[in-house]
Amino acid sequence: MSEMIIEPIEKYGLTITSDSKKKPLFSRIGVVGAGKEGRNIINMTATAGMEVVFLEESQERIDVVIKEIEKVMDHKIKNWGLTQAEKRIIMNRITPTLQYEDFAGCDMVIECTRFTEGGRRSTPLRKSIFKRLEEILDTDAIIATNGSVVIISELASELVHKDRCVSLYFPVAHPDARILEIVSGMYTSEEVYSKMEVFAKLINYKPHRINESNGNVSMRIMVNMLNEACQILLERVCSLEDIEETYTIIYGQRYGIFRMADIIGIERLVTLMEAMFNEFGEKHYKPNPILWKLYRSNQLGIRTGKGFYIYDENGNPVSVNKAVIN
Template sequence: MSEIIIEPIENYGLTITSESKKKQLFSKIGVVGAGKEGRTIINMAATAGMEVIFLDESQERIDFVMRELKKVMDHKISSWGLTSSEKKIIMNRITPTLQYEDFKGCDLVIECTRYSESGRRSTPVRKNIFKRLEEILDEDAIIASNGSTVIISELAADLDHKERCVSLYFPVSHPDARILEIVSGMYTSEEVYHKMEIFARLIKYKPHRINESNGNVSLRMLVVMINEACQILLERVSSIEDIEETFTIIYGQRYGIFRMADIIGIERLVTLMEAMFNDFGAKHYKPNPILWKLYRSNQLGVRTGKGFYIYDEDGNPVSINKNIV
């Protein structure tokens, strides 16, 4: 009988080694709160191949979120941007929960609590979320907040592992706005920042490094333009329609400046601009009287169906709001 030759099977790549067992970074992430911004993040991460756990306050909210996610994907299917089988695969990566414990094993959890009717988010509530997450997550897991105000250092201040905390901001959510503002706070480590650069690229966004500053870069520029457009309108120099065309045609923007304000939400803009005015003391951040008029009359943009424009049930503009000035 010929001698049996035995060679290590590892040479042929057929065994599972400790190296191959190592979990891929951002294979599983979590999202706390699934409002409009939270749903956008859930959708993007699941589409990029990540397992996503999201938490909301009730089963009714969870059912609503799942319907909204399916609605967005159905729209993509109707416009040939997605197939039915791809939708099924993406939805299978999304798991809702009512329990923080289900975030165990996540590489990253993003806090996306919804804004109140006044356009604010509760700092004590958000700090409590961060503390709950720290109790559950591994020490090297990242805890992030989705927002555009100076807050991440305050949210991280009471944690044992402050260096793991970072803030993210996704400017106006449409397919071409693929810049992710990554805000490093006073405690954020370089390692965490570089990991977030990887996350940005995994979801096909370009990372921009931001040092903590109210409004980051995108909103600091935008609110000044919105204020000036409102002043031009207030002085009756031009009409809403012509100001919008100036912004879109001459400067090549996707949306008009007033339409942009409605998408972001008048209540959020007024709150942010007041915070920026208090921080910087610069008059150009002070909300224009037109913004205050809309804010006080609860005409807040797409969310309420009326702002600078009047919207249908699907959030599509149907006419200019003629009662602004």
């Protein structure tokens, strides 16, 4: 009988360093803030096999986050074939914390502070988070933010190791929208970008390289279509339902453009579009009066139960919001 040949497999692991004994890259990541976007990142990374530590401001918030993540898991059990055993394994990879110190040893921490009621995120707060993370993380750990505006260079500007900072944006949180926009700032190193390409592939997303531009690519395209759809509706060229069918059937989209706006959030879109208008000075980025009407009346989409559509308690559309065009 011939002798069995045993070949070490470490060199095939997802490691960046030459030392094969070091842990695989992205085996442990952190998330600061677990709002809707933060929970989505926690869910997808834990499902991909990563250990995830997330930080929230109170135990009450942590309890809410865990409940919401479990709700998503239960939906997958009911509709996608996830098993109870798989749910337990995934949930066991998720660790909540109230202390920044628990991010020590993470390969990457993603800042996901929640939006205010007006659709804004505080830049000074996010800069302070970046500074706090730099005090705790190893020098080769990545500090990332989740967003679609031009701020990563600003957030990194006061750090010692600016080259490790990068911005990520997941355009739409549904299973088929598997593109990750990776934004390189003025300081972002090529090595960090290469690592983010690995991260995207680990979570089964396709990486798109983005040079800093307010709105990235996905949002710049989306808001132009939304503004034009709103103008068509305002001029009463056709009904909201017909505009939606034109968008979904002719152009093969999963959701109509107005439904997409409700998913993203009217407050976020209006804020982003104003920022893009101020940045570029182009009129086509200025929010349409219909968007302002919804924004000022706090009809912001799924989150508030009313936007272009009216939603039930589970976030399912039940009817068109007739007040939009009255």
